Amino acid sequence: MSTAAPLDAADPLAHFRERFVGAESDLVYFDGNSLGRPVAATAGRLGAFVRDDWGGRLIRGWDEQWMELPTRLGDDLGRICLGAAPGQTAIGDSTTVWLYKLIRAAVDHVVRTDPARTEIVIDTDNFPTDRYVAEGIAAERGLTLRWIEVETSAGVTADQLREAVGERTALVVLCHVAYRAAWLADAPELTRIAHDAGALVLWDLCHSAGSVPVALDGWDADLAVGCTYKYLNGGPGSPAFGYVNARLQADLTQPIQGWMGHADPFLMGPGYAPAKGMRRFISGTPPILGMVAMQSMLELVEEAGIEAIRAKSVALTSYAVELADTTLPAVTLASPRDPAQRGGHVTLHHDRMRAVTARLWERDVIPDYRDPGGLRIGLSPLSTSFDEVERGLEAVATALRETS
Ligand SMILES: Cc1ncc(COP(=O)(O)O)c(C=O)c1O
Numbered sequence: 228m229s230t231a232a233p234l235d236a237a238d239p240l241a242h243f244r245e246r247f248v249g250a251e252s253d254l255v256y257f258d259g260n261s262l263g264r265p266v267a268a269t270a271g272r273l274g275a276f277v278r279d280d281w282g283g284r285l286i287r288g289w290d291e292q293w294m295e296l297p298t299r300l301g302d303d304l305g306r307i308c309l310g311a312a313p314g315q316t317a318i319g320d321s322t323t324v325w326l327y328k329l330i331r332a333a334v335d336h337v338v339r340t341d342p343a344r345t346e347i348v349i350d351t352d353n354f355p356t357d358r359y360v361a362e363g364i365a366a367e368r369g370l371t372l373r374w375i376e377v378e379t380s381a382g383v384t385a386d387q388l389r390e391a392v393g394e395r396t397a398l399v400v401l402c403h404v405a406y407r408a409a410w411l412a413d414a415p416e417l418t419r420i421a422h423d424a425g426a427l428v429l430w431d432l433c434h435s436a437g438s439v440p441v442a443l444d445g446w447d448a449d450l451a452v453g454c455t456y457k458y459l460n461g462g463p464g465s466p467a468f469g470y471v472n473a474r475l476q477a478d479l480t481q482p483i484q485g486w487m488g489h490a491d492p493f494l495m496g497p498g499y500a501p502a503k504g505m506r507r508f509i510s511g512t513p514p515i516l517g518m519v520a521m522q523s524m525l526e527l528v529e530e531a532g533i534e535a536i537r538a539k540s541v542a543l544t545s546y547a548v549e550l551a552d553t554t555l556p557a558v559t560l561a562s563p564r565d566p567a568q569r570g571g572h573v574t575l576h577h578d579r580m581r582a583v584t585a586r587l588w589e590r591d592v593i594p595d596y597r598d599p600g601g602l603r604i605g606l607s608p609l610s611t612s613f614d615e616v617e618r619g620l621e622a623v624a625t626a627l628r629e630t631s
């Protein structure tokens with residue numbers, strides 16, 4: 228007998244599912260944490276953009292609305308998902324490029340004021356691009372990386388961070404939700420520890436934006452980055468966001484000083500002078516077309532409310548854990564059991580999960596696989612039903628049996 232049906236019947240957000248493309252099919256989608264489904268309204272919105280905004284307004288569109296879109300949409304994202312007051316968030320570039328710009332800006336500023344601060348603290352299980360960018364900047368600026376060793380099923384604890392930071396720390400780079408295990412960091416506490424040591428902190432919010440409530444201003448975070456193609460459903464390669472706390476903006480010099488971050492881009496003058504506020508962190512022409520789809524999702528997130536989305540996310544991941552416990556005895560949970568310490572996905576470990584994932588994809592059950600042995604079940608709260616979780620985990624049990 229289905230245990231999902233009563234959960235779907237009682238779910239106050241269940242009706243949002245029909246507002247996504249493909250939700251009516253039998254496909255089980257467990258990868259909204261890599262690429263969210265399109266919102267149904269997006270097709271019409273893209274068509275209208277091509278016809279009316281781009282096709283109708285042509286170059287006038289820049290003056291009329293596109294120049295301001297990166298910061299206007301950034302403010303919307305800040306209000307709806309990030310706990311960020313206006314003027315601190317902008318959209319554009321990729322997460323990787325934002326990481327480069329903000330890490331460089333931060334370490335250059337700290338080293339200018341205190342040359343003894345020559346270390347960037349980062350954990351071994353941080354997302355590859357974060358580690359690679361930090362490594363490159365350390366080489367470029369003659370800095371050292373101080374690594375916090377983290378198990379692939381865990382995240383950075385307060386004690387570990389306390390031990391790693393000190394008088395030499397310039398910047399701490401952390402993920403709010405770990406991409407492998409979904410470990411949810413205690414962001415206010417870790418931010419406080421970094422600040423007590425005199426360091427700045429940058430939060431990567433890729434796996435939390437749109438799924439787990441974030442309070443950047445409340446945490447007193449310094450910097451943050453994140454992508455919009457996961458829980459913000461902006462589409463493949465949609466532009467990322469960057470956040471710089473207002474108290475720091477005037478002190479930071481970003482390394483890719485292009486004309487769109489200039490105080491007066493159309494002056495086209497001989498030298499660079501940064502714009503005031505968040506605008507100075509923009510480099511080149513903003514990817515306007517790439518910002519269309521995420522607007523549909525931001526409207527849904529605002530309508531549902533991020534706290535209600537988190538409540539459903541906790542219910543979905545708890546249900547997946549319960550089903551794994553009862554129906555998959557050979558599998559171990561690689562994510563925290565306590566939902567308060569878990570983000571929006573669940574990772575199940577078994578040595579055969581790579582083969583299991585390949586078999587599931589052939590059957591229209593789409594999780595993803597992350598080494599070592601992790602089947603990642605991403606549960607995008609507004610587009611995933613409990614029934615989908617139940618059918619998906621039944622398919623995992625079958626695939627595990629078949630691959631034995
Ligand atoms: C935590 C984290 N940081 C960064 C990225 C990727 O950055 P980019 O969008 O630049 O590929 C991802 C996912 O792709 C991620 O999960």
Ligand SMILES: Nc1ccccc1C(=O)C[C@H](N)C(=O)O
Nearest residue numbers: 260261262406407433434457597
């Ligand atoms: N951007 C992508 C492009 C292709 C395939 C996956 C991704 C992901 O986003 C992976 C994700 N960041 C992860 O946590 O593994």
